[in-house]
Amino acid sequence: xxxxxxxxxxxxxxxxxxxxxxxxxxxxxxxxxxxxxxxxxxxxxxxxxxxxxxxxxxxxxxxxxxxxxxxxxxxxxxxxxxxxxxxxxxxxxxxxxxxxxxxxxxxxxxxxxxxxxxxxxxxxxxxxxxxxxxxxxxxxxxxxxxxxxxxxxxxxxxxxxxxxxxxxxxxxxxxxxxxxxxxxxxxxxxxxxxxxxxxxxxxxxxxxxxxxxxxxxxxxxxxxxxxxxxxxxxxxxxxxxxxxxxxxxxxxxxxxxxxxxxxxxxxxxxxxxxxxxxxxxxxxxxxxxxxxxxxxxxxxxxxxxxxxxxxxxxxxxxxxxxxxxxxxxxxxxxxxxxxxxxxxxxxxxxxxxxxxxxxxxxxxxxxxxxxxxxxxxxxxxxxxxxxxxxxxxxxxxxxxxxxxxxxxxxxxxxxxxxxxxxxxxxxxxxxxxxxxxxxxxxxxxxxxxxxxxxxxxxxxxxxxxxxxxxxxxxxxxxxxxxxxxxxxxxxxxxxxxxxxxxxxxx
Amino acid sequence: xxxxxxxxxxxxxxxxxxxxxxxxxxxxxxxxxxxxxxxxxxxxxxxxxxxxxxxxxxxxxxxxxxxxxxxxxxxxxxxxxxxxxxxxxxxxxxxxxxxxxxxxxxxxxxxxxx
Numbered sequence: 001x002x003x004x005x006x007x008x009x010x011x012x013x014x015x016x017x018x019x020x021x022x023x024x025x026x027x028x029x030x031x032x033x034x035x036x037x038x039x040x041x042x043x044x045x046x047x048x049x050x051x052x053x054x055x056x057x058x059x060x061x062x063x064x065x066x067x068x069x070x071x072x073x074x075x076x077x078x079x080x081x082x083x084x085x086x087x088x089x090x091x092x093x094x095x096x097x098x099x100x101x102x103x104x105x106x107x108x109x110x111x112x113x114x115x116x117x118x119x120x121x122x123x124x125x126x127x128x129x130x131x132x133x134x135x136x137x138x139x140x141x142x143x144x145x146x147x148x149x150x151x152x153x154x155x156x157x158x159x160x161x162x163x164x165x166x167x168x169x170x171x172x173x174x175x176x177x178x179x180x181x182x183x184x185x186x187x188x189x190x191x192x193x194x195x196x197x198x199x200x201x202x203x204x205x206x207x208x209x210x211x212x213x214x215x216x217x218x219x220x221x222x223x224x225x226x227x228x229x230x231x232x233x234x235x236x237x238x239x240x241x242x243x244x245x246x247x248x249x250x251x252x253x254x255x256x257x258x259x260x261x262x263x264x265x266x267x268x269x270x271x272x273x274x275x276x277x278x279x280x281x282x283x284x285x286x287x288x289x290x291x292x293x294x295x296x297x298x299x300x301x302x303x304x305x306x307x308x309x310x311x312x313x314x315x316x317x318x319x320x321x322x323x324x325x326x327x328x329x330x331x332x333x334x335x336x337x338x339x340x341x342x343x344x345x346x347x348x349x350x351x352x353x354x355x356x357x358x359x360x361x362x363x364x365x366x367x368x369x370x371x372x373x374x375x376x377x378x379x380x381x382x383x384x385x386x387x388x389x390x391x392x393x394x395x396x397x398x399x400x401x402x403x404x405x406x407x408x409x410x411x412x413x414x415x416x417x418x419x420x421x422x423x424x425x426x427x428x429x430x431x432x433x434x435x436x437x438x439x440x441x442x443x444x445x446x447x448x449x450x451x452x453x454x455x456x457x458x459x460x461x462x463x464x465x466x467x468x469x470x471x472x473x474x475x476x477x478x479x480x481x482x483x484x485x486x487x488x489x490x491x492x493x494x495x496x497x498x499x500x501x502x503x504x505x506x
Numbered sequence: 507x508x509x510x511x512x513x514x515x516x517x518x519x520x521x522x523x524x525x526x527x528x529x530x531x532x533x534x535x536x537x538x539x540x541x542x543x544x545x546x547x548x549x550x551x552x553x554x555x556x557x558x559x560x561x562x563x564x565x566x567x568x569x570x571x572x573x574x575x576x577x578x579x580x581x582x583x584x585x586x587x588x589x590x591x592x593x594x595x596x597x598x599x600x601x602x603x604x605x606x607x608x609x610x611x612x613x614x615x616x617x618x619x620x
Contacts, residue, residue: 424605
């Protein structure tokens, strides 16, 4: 077992020549390195940070914003080994088949391949996030429910689906890739993790067909650049996260003047996150409290941690023209006089006893429609290594909210049809939605995947269009987004890339 | 005491007792002044709660028009049947955000108007 290398300890102007350089030691970068472990490939894993949080390093993520109020650009991501997994909540759910479909009514939607292309990789992704046995929607029917009964919903647009969770360790957060896989990374003879190694530019050959080298620097103790180094890899995989992937391509503009891979002005566009509006609705269960797995995580005997959610069916997504949403039961709610009147009058009409009715609030993770003007651009403001900082123009359209509202109405209809409950939609205006808006902190879409270079930055394998040896990994290549949390899915996608690289580099 | 006075007294006392009993049973079954729409409103087991909900419906139609519409809606299968039909057909109305069958909203609106 070898120790991690520290770029600050490299001799000045060191030149490293690996087979593959992976830029970024988050879940994508680490998963890729582990997938290439014990192969003949010499893998250099470049991580900007160390093994712990460093405020000076984190500060390089800072940026500005316009448009809709959004979380600060240096929040929601962490610049040290393990990346976002150092603070994630562990929510896992595979994307649905419909998430991959091109929807005729939704511009820019669809992946270049169906879900079945990722299916072989989900079991290994599930193992890497330590979410226990693959169960998910196998728990959808009442007989297999973890504890208590599933709320019966009549046939319709939504069904009870399930999240699984990365293994919790007491009160500690779920699997943190930097810590959990430290030993594995050190043990693999062909992997060299290099910490405190910031890549500051991707330098192309004069014909703009290949990456020739990467320029790197450490953060010096004086607050500026420290040591400089160069990496000359055969292949490069950019896995620095949904914002930094775009930033590195845009700042590398010496040969391609608009930035690497940006010949069609797509890099940085189509940014997305999953809006997480709270208290979107009130759900009343006529027959008393809901089973515990609706409101909180439940650990099963086999170690799986699960929580129920209401998801739209593929048929409903297609017919009602809605996007993904995962609605979860949250806090108990006291009904006001109108609410009590609504419950009593409706229950009488339906011929059910609602004397024991209980109300809970409903929260949601939503999918946004792809929007080219929700984008990241460079500014004249620079970070400690003299790299231009990012500015995000954030937008959510009224139609995004309207789509989810249609989903809520359908859930309300199904509760009534099954005579098990009813629902109040607590959001009417755009201000209502924004008042309780939270975000998934999922940075998606900025180097989108498409077979057509005019519509995507990378092809179906993650290769940057027009280049022969630069790939992008992670959720920045998601062309449309799903409501499922991205970590499990981006890891599956990265494992697929690993298989591709093994083939092309053999 | 004259016989006529006695009869009048007994009748008055009887009326008073009847009125009292009527008021007493109000505790269990609310009594409302008669309206031209009682045949429709009879479908409501709790007219007071329905009226509270109906106050938020915001239906501008006159009670006569509402009642006429409801007579048609309720005729085949009563209130429960109408509600179930609405749900199956997706005829839902939001009342103060509550997603309810259209017939529930209309009947509640009528209850609020009388």
